[in-house]
Amino acid sequence: MSMSNFGLLHIEEMCFIFRGSELLLRNIPDIELPSEEVVRKCLKENFGRDWFTEKTMGYSAVHLESDAPTPAECRWVRLRILFHENNPLAPLAGRALGLLNWRKSARFCSFCGGALVDDKYETARRCSACDRVLYPRLSPAVMILVQKGDTILLIRHSDRNTDTYTCIAGYIEHGESLEECAVREVREETSLEIANIHYLGSQYWPYPDQLMTVFRADWAGGEIFLQDGDLEEAAWFHRDRLPEIPKPGTIAYRLIRGFL
Ligand SMILES: [Zn+2]
Structure with missing residues (x-):
């Protein structure tokens, strides 16, 4: 899996960009993720609320602000559509959105109130004060x-x-x-x-x-x-x-x- 660097961002080739629960796609009838160039431009101009990369799964996920404009030659689709159509991208895109949603509520440690940071090795958040690890919730x-x-x-x-x-x-x-x-x-x-x-x-x-x-x-x-x-x-x-x-x-x- 090839990867690209965007300054401090380490972005995988497959990148799910969300606005709310809408996914950014190329503006063509098929369901296709935007090109690397679009992702690069999008991140430069509308840096998101949050983002993360799961290298082991080969993708990155970005949450843009709710008023983020639609990039040229792109469209937003509700993620539900991918599930309704049984699109092969649906499970991974669902994981990306689920983890982005979880991260919104995983900013502070529920034991000591310390700030949570991404764990280096696992898909989890680690408390910067008491070192407890919090895993995604289902x-x-x-x-x-x-x-x-x-x-x-x-x-x-x-x-x-x-x-x-x-x-x-x-x-x-x-x-x-x-x-x-x-x-x-x-x-x-x-x-x-x-x-x-x-x-x-x-x-x-x-x-x-x-x-x-x-x-x-x-x-x-x-x-x-x-x-x-x-x-x-x-x-x-x-x-x-x-x-x-x-x-x-x-x-x-x-x-x-x-x-x-
Ligand atoms: Zn803590």
Whole structure:
């Protein structure tokens, strides 16, 4: 892997430049990262809030200011698009954005308040005062497809202003297993009971640091009763008459399509 030097910056050939969660691409129909020349110019003119290089992974990542202009012959795309299209760049770009997001909250040591600096050898931050090492954090979550005969349970969130229906999901709490989390989330959101819980897979999702694990389960009792204000609607949908569901590339899409 060839590398280039930009003054103090040590930049890998593959460079992900973000503005918020938008990724900078060449302004062509294909998904292609900008040339080295563009990266050089961009960094010179809009030096970012933050940047880092993972030599072992062969890439650099830069976070530009939110009002950074669009460089000539470039365009911004939401990183989600790469996931939706199953683009081969998506996992590494996701890692880059996830680590940039993490670094925003990893500036000071949570033990002594000392300033954190990049560790020389690992993808971690080291406290300049007490020498503790802080590693990137992930938030595990659970998504459950609940099945009842030829129907599945889908929900719609009240705060998302969308007609898209998806599966119940939530973050794991201390003291519970993934399966216990699935039972609790379904019960909390809909007051339904589930059984026969099976793990199906997982997906990393850098918004901001999620590891989503997915399960299927059978309805085991109860009627739908919305427990709190998070959900606009929860209903059983027949496999032949599904509403609008999340886009391809999301794990929710694969989970629901798998049922079909
Ligand atoms: Zn410290």
